[in-house]
Amino acid sequence: MSRTFLEQAMARLAHAGPELEPGHVWLVGAGPGDPGLLTLDALAALAQADALVHDALVSEKAVAVAEQAEKFFVGKRGGRLSIPQGEINALLVRLAKEGRKVVRLKGGHPLVFARGGEEALALAAEKIPFRVLPGVTSAFGGLASAGIPATMRGVNGAVILATGFAAQSDDRPDWAALARTGQPIVIYMGLTHMADTVTALMEGGLAADTPAAFVENATLPGERVVVATLGTLVGAAERERIVSPALIVVGHIVPLREKMRGEG
Ligand code: SAH
DSSP states (O other), X not given: OHHHHHHHHHHHHTOOOOOOOTTOXXXXXXXXXXXXXXXXXXXXXXXXXXXXXXXXXXXXXXXHHOTTSEEEEOOEETTEESSOHHHHHHHHHHHHHTTOOEEEEESBOTTSSSSHHHHHHHHHHTTXXXXXXXXXXXXXXXXXXXXXXXOBTTTBSOOEEEESOOSXXXXXXXXXXXXXXXXXXXXXXXXXXXXXXXXXXXXXXXXXXXXXXXXXXXXXXXXXXXXXXXXXXXXXXXXXTOOSSEEEEESXXXXXHHHHTTOO
């Protein structure tokens, strides 16, 4: 039934979708995993690609849409590159110069902690036409799925997205400065350096009893939400065996989950 609803709605929408031309590259966000969070333009991209360059965090269902495309897996996960970024950039440039219709598919949003910016710069330097198709970033998809509001009137007037895995010191967040804002922080790639991050946030002034949570496999069938506090996060991760992909949420938006679920 739902399929019929969608097909009818699509027909009424009559959105043709942008056309992917040979020699062009699109940097496409696939959302956090649930196929329902693919955008229509992402779907149009997948349907037209003849070369699909993707990594580990995109769902197999999304990849399967591009059945006609040659697939190039350039898996990277948790900040560890299995293929150096320079090689991925070079692959995109080569495929475009060969006149392929190239889709570079990334989990979430392609320009949020995904190195899509570097790929865009590499394409620009070679004068290769490209465009960015945004996706739902995992912080917003994951918070919604977990029942945690990203902002709530009276609770927070900002929300911070941070990486826990900054490779270079000049893009490592100043955790103490972030802590001083008192605003909730959603940490991507946070598991590897979690203990250091937690320490830095507490040194910056966040109390050990600040509410915190993990959202693991957000929007996917195995989604898990584990609630803790800043002080108990590291222990909770070990006890619950939290694995990637997971988000760490720190701040007073976390307890709203219980209220929204009618438990509080
Ligand atoms: N461009 C992506 C982020 C890539 S960085 C985006 O916009 O979401 C990879 C990190 O994203 C993971 O370490 C994890 O923290 C987070 N992430 C991506 N997908 C996730 C998911 N389904 N559930 C929880 N976290 C996810």
